[in-house]
Amino acid sequence: DQQVKQNSPSLSVQEGRISILNCDYTNSMFDYFLWYKKYPAEGPTFLISISSIKDKNEDGRFTVFLNKSAKHLSLHIVPSQPGDSAVYFCAASTPWGGGYQKVTFGTGTKLQVIP
Amino acid sequence: NAGVTQTPKFQVLKTGQSMTLQCAQDMNHEYMSWYRQDPGMGLRLIHYSVGAGITDQGEVPNGYNVSRSTTEDFPLRLLSAAPSQTSVYFCASSTLGSTDTQYFGPGTRLTVL
8 A cells, every 4th residue: 555656757857947746645644744865876865844734845946845635745846957867755754653753655756857 | 974884785695595784874873774675666664673672673574684782783684585575775774853854875786586
């Protein structure tokens, strides 16, 4: 049962344009949402996050939008740069026994930014 | 700081062989975890630990063992390798208060023939 879904395995965007990566989730108990970025031959790195009590969080060229009623999350990259080419994982977390968060990852979307 | 380190980077095993994937972190993180990444499946949690001497199972623990004798090290043991265990394995760590924002190692690509 895939609780966090990224339905687009890949996305190509021209340099300078906007990249929009989408993510859907099914578990209403998720209270924190994150995006990780992964380059080839490297581990994922944390990019940006948003709490379930917010609908938008911005960090430079990266903005994450949360639509709780639709259970939908998106990452906007403006403007897109060739160095943004990577696999992006959507993730969601929920409180777990012991006071820490359990993270569930999506399947990833491979973004290619074309110069 | 080296962050999270994993060895080896690549490994080929024959069915039935055993081996240990090494993971170490130098950030004094209490929480450590092992994930496997398979095409179309995302990152799936194998085992995790919230401190030395404390480990627990994740989503896909079968065929793997872990132990945590020190804060720094969290090795993953494959008891009897199977082709279904062909995957990329990532170790990660974090503080207990931020287990959703983890630091990942570079991964080990394992092929089981």
